[in-house]
Every structure is written in structure tokens, then in C-alpha cells.
Amino acid sequence: MVKTTTKDQKNTKQQSKLHLIDTDIHERAQYKDLLPYLDQPYRRYITDCHWLQEKHMPYTQPAVAGVDRADARVPDGRPAGSDLSFMKEQLLDPVGHEVGILTGALDPSPSSMHGWYEMATALASAYNDWQIENWLDKDERLYGSVHIAAQDPQAAVREIERVGSHPKMVQVLLPIDDKLWGDPFYHPIFEAAERHDLMIGMHHNEPPIHYGQWPRYFIEWHTLIPTAHMMQVTNMVFNGVFEKFPKLKLMMIEGGFTYVPFLMRKMDQQYKDLRHEVPWIKRMPSDIIREHVCFTTQPLEEMTKKEFLQIIEQMGSDEMVSFSTDYPHWDYDSPYESLPPNLGEDLTRKLFSENARNFYPKLQRIGREK
């Protein structure tokens, strides 16, 4: 019997030259993993009181194995993404990752929980400690995201102060759900992030994209996730977050990037007409986006090289897009097969590593010599 290998699992000389900085990898905690990191009474809410976090999405994800790649389930039966050695074997070693940025899968995020901020804050702290001890400290390639209960900005700031200076924490993670994070109410979070050289990562969780509700089918919801990303970018820019926090940058994770040229053009046109409403914005929104926002590639639509380059050209910069696999989710993008071929050495290097390295201050000290 042969061992099945995909291109992603072969480590040929040519493939190992990628030096990939993968901007979206989902490690997964089950609640029982977090118990050792949870204080009472929160621990007993899970062990004794059958705490299960609310979920909203009214669909089964109709891929072969739910939200995960069917081949990513840990061989001992645990869910995909929950074991570092299997992640190494299936992803990091064969692809030759230089860096993988963990973006969590605590479902839903503590920031998405309804009113129980105290439990959300406790879960976020436990998650961060679990992540540092079991992933960041165990593999030098892995970098992490600070999880917070952002709906309570004071508690969120305390958590950022507690773990944000960890050398391998590169961003504060905000879920895209039903809150727009550019609201001044949440600005203390950005102030704390900036203090610790952390960028902001936004990743959709379960955004209702249909007038605050859900369309009937998963295929509609999944198609329209970029609209939720567009709302956040628009909100962050026009609420002046980047004017107030000039060092801050925003990574929009897992929404793709093909919508960006439209959004930049639309925002510029609106700004010309309606600037008087947001006089703290003193330059074209597209310039702000180019300077402060980066987009991860996955999920890539199938494109020819010409189509791909046209989109990059319309963004006015080839430094705003970073490759991501989204491992171990069902819509994983292969670093070898998802991009159009022959994009050129310069652009490929930017997509695979340079743009992400320039984006995250804490990554800038590594890999220069490579």
C-alpha cells in the first residue's frame, strides 16, 4: 500500500523554497483542554453545569467533514487542528512553513458571547495561556493571536496587558460577528494593542450577513462573508481608528481580497462627496487602506494569472495581500496549487512572506537572512 501524498505533503527542493508565512492556521481547543487554565467558579460551569457556548449558525456545513478537511482529523479521533504533532506532520514540515500564525477556533469567540462578559473574559485568558503553553512555546514557527472578550473593553485591555508583550503574540483577534469594532467604545483595545506592537486581526466568526439575520442556505452565507469584511474595513477607516492610532494595522483574515478594488474605489468616491461628515479623515480612504490594511488570500477563487494581476493592479499595491491556507478547514488553500502559476519571483515572495513580515512588527526580526 502506498502512502498518499499530495503536493503539499512532498518536500521537494523547489517547494521548500517557499519560506511561507501562513497568516491563517486554526488550532483548536476543546473545553476540556482549557480546564487546567480556568479558575473557579468558571471551571465548574464546564465540569458540573454543562456549559455549552451558544452557537447561532443555522446550517450544517455541507462539506465532506463539516468545517474541516476530511483528511485533517487527528488519527486518534480528535478533531482537526487539535494536535501539534499531526499539524507538523501534515502541514508545517512538508510545506516548509517559516511561520504559521494561529488564529484560533474557540467557537464562537469570547467576543461573540452574549451578556456574560465574566465567563467570556475567563475563557479568553484560559485560551491564551493554553495557546502559549501548548503551541507557541512548543514550536518556534508558530505565532499567536491574543483572544479577548472585546465587548468588555476594560477587561480586554487587562488581558492585552497580561499577555500582549509575549514575543510570539503578533495580533489581537477580533471576530467579525454583529459588532463594528471601529466604534470609539472599543478604542481602548486599539490603544493597548499599539502599546504592545500588536496588530489587529479580524476573522469572521458567524456574521449574520442578511440584514442582521441569516440567508436560507450556507452557500449564500459563505458567498457573502466578504460583505461582512467590507463593513469592518469601512467602519474602521471612517471611524478614524488609523488616524488616532497611526502605528496600528489591520489584517482581514479569510475574506479573500478580490472585493478590495471595488471597496477602495467606492470609499474614495463617497469621501469626495461626503467628507464633511468625517472631517477627521484627511486623505483618500484608499490611501488609508493601502497603508493600514492587509488581506489574506484564502479562500481564493480560481483565476488566471492575468485576472489575478489585474486585481493586484487595481489595488494599487502588491504589498497588501498575504498568503493563508486556513488549515485545517474544508476550504483550505494549497500553497502549491491555489494561486495561478508563474506569478514571478518578486510577487510570489511578497505574497508568501514579505508582506506578512512587513505587516507584523514582531516578525520583522526573523528570517531576514533567508
Add this chain to the structure above:
Amino acid sequence: MQQVVQEVIVCKKTDLNPGEMMESTFGKHSIVVARASDGEYYAFLNRCIHQGAALSKGKICGAPEPTDNLGEYDFKREGDILRCPWHGREFDIKNEGCMLANSKFKLKNFKVKVEDENVIVYK
């Protein structure tokens, strides 16, 4: 110099029940051998035409029939459809591995025959 493989026993007939698949090799190729619901054997390159996932890690299942009636799920052909383990694209085992969403695309397939107890892939 690598020899061109002409005929390979890829499994025994009894290795697969209808609606099951397994990995095997044909020359230097990793292949997936699938047995359809009617007991026939088929073989495909074990590599999805989308992004290269190993198809043998996917699922043999059925699929809802295309329909003119909105809201109708007529789930048929259990055992005849191979779904990719990654993005879930559906391929029709019994129709040369054509993709259900767009039959212009199909898996690379191999010729198969059964002799005695053996399932044989050949060129």
C-alpha cells in the same frame, strides 16, 4: 530508466464492497480504486483536479439529483459519487469521474478489468 507499467493488480475483488474505495498504485501513480453501487470497479488518479487533494481521503456517497422543483432534495446514487476531502467537489464514478457541477471537468481515469479474484488496472 523507468519501465512503463502495462497491467497491475490493484486489489482483490473482495477488498471492496459496493460504495467503498481504497488507495493503490499504478506505476508511479497513486490511484484510488472505487467500487460503485452496482459492484463495478473504477480507478482514478488519486489527486483532485482542483487543488490536488488525495481523493481517497474523501467520501463515497450519493448526491441530490438536479431538479426543476425548488426545495426538492431527491438524494440518489448512493455509492456512485466521490466527494473530495477538501472543498467537497462531487465526481461521478460511473461517468468517467465527471464533476457534477460542471461536466466539462473530469478526474483522470484508468481502464479497469476484473480477472478471477483480481481487479486489474491497465493501459
